[in-house]
Amino acid sequence: MNRIFGPVRGLLLVALVCVHTLFFGAFIFAIMPLKFVTRGRWRSGVVQAMEWIAHRCWCTFNGWILRHLVPTRWTIRGTENLRRDRSYLLIANHLSWNDLFAMMVSFTDQVPPYKIFIKQQLIWLPIVGQVVWAIDFPFMKRYTREQIAADPSLVGRDVETTRRMFARYGDRQVTIFNFVEGTRRTPAKHAAQQSPYKHLLKPRAGGVSYAIRAIGSKLDAVLDVTFFYVNGPWTTWDLFCGRVPEIIVEARELQAPPALASGDYSGDLGTRKAAQRWIATIWEEKDALIEQLEQQTRVPR
Template identity: 40%
Template structure:
């Protein structure tokens, strides 16, 4: 009976999320169409405001449904201040697709709307791909070494796409999200990389340094986010099936190194070395923090968005 109820709960949660998606994506597409057709700046600004409002409502409704349908508790610890009108680069470890709804629940309407760098293939996800495009999520097309060897003219196109995406964010409050490891953590990937960290993959400094350089003073600070599942690595099915008792999230606000704002990661070896040392230092601290956050469940330090 318990298994049956959990499966029923998971199906019902998925249905409710799907209905919420359709309800919110429909007006979002209408506003996006108006924005694309009318190139008048004041109208486009109003459309941007409306698009963000719809997206934040979408996240709030999904979070409320998960709060009602599951017993998952999010424990949050914040070192610093979160401002809705801030300009942040958000860096986090990445274990599972569950990280995304967790981050959205934690940050929704506390900081500017989170925008993720997405693989170009995700544009074709039904409903969501167009929604992400309408919300100015940056789509990145990555090329393998073999492809670049055959077509050297493609080199640098992903970097240029990042630069164009960042230009849109220079004049508005923004939260640019970056999973620094570049992929989700699995035991196989950890072994293949021979990662020096117990709970993390090797961080990739290039993308972080490039975003900082492209946005410059448009960024206020870095939000260093650590996500831990004390019960073990979990999936979206576990979330909808009410099999995640607790998620712990630690957030700390950090200054951005000045050298990364003004220097070139690609052409200046000194800047490249400093960026890599900075990111590696963050990851060493994060690895130690995760070890401490994996202890048995404790009462929440702050009310959870999931209850």
């Protein structure tokens, strides 16, 4: 019976997510033109209104759907002391699109609006690209080694771009979200990297270091998050069909080494080594946690 009802549930939930995305997106598009004709506090107020729709409406409703309309059990630990009046840098492992939905379920009601580092090319993605631009997500342009060799001034440009973006936030609290591995983990990518971690890809310390330096004194804590899918891996379609038995989200607050807030990752060897050691330690502990969860929860399908 579940084999029949599961796909029906999946189709209905996909349709529901699409409908409410268009619904809330329409409100954001209606407000968006005001961003071009306002300045100062008025412009900030316009952006905050769009943030509220995206975060407190769209993300919250996604979380409600997954908590109440799928049978997946949610085990969320370490979020008791989170506050919406603090700014966080949220770093996490990356397995699939399910990670974004797990983030919405776990943190939306407890942290300030999300800001996710986005590749510059995604600004052209219909609807989504324009919405994340409207609510001031930081867009990043990646430069190849050849481009940097031809134009050394490109070094650090992402940091300056991010700093200018954060200056727009003023005193507003935000949650910066960063997948430290830079891409979703798959067995093929894991093998190609020859990763030293059993369950993770190699972390990219540079991105975290740039984010911490750009945020500066506005950063209250680093939120280290581990996503784990019992008996996984699972696709988002599996999640919507109700096939995922349990999702475990482990969070802990950390303080970044002071050197990362002021040091230059690109130009200072000491800062680079400090960032790499810090992230490597976090990743070793995360890998051990995932192995522990794997041993505790693995059951035959």
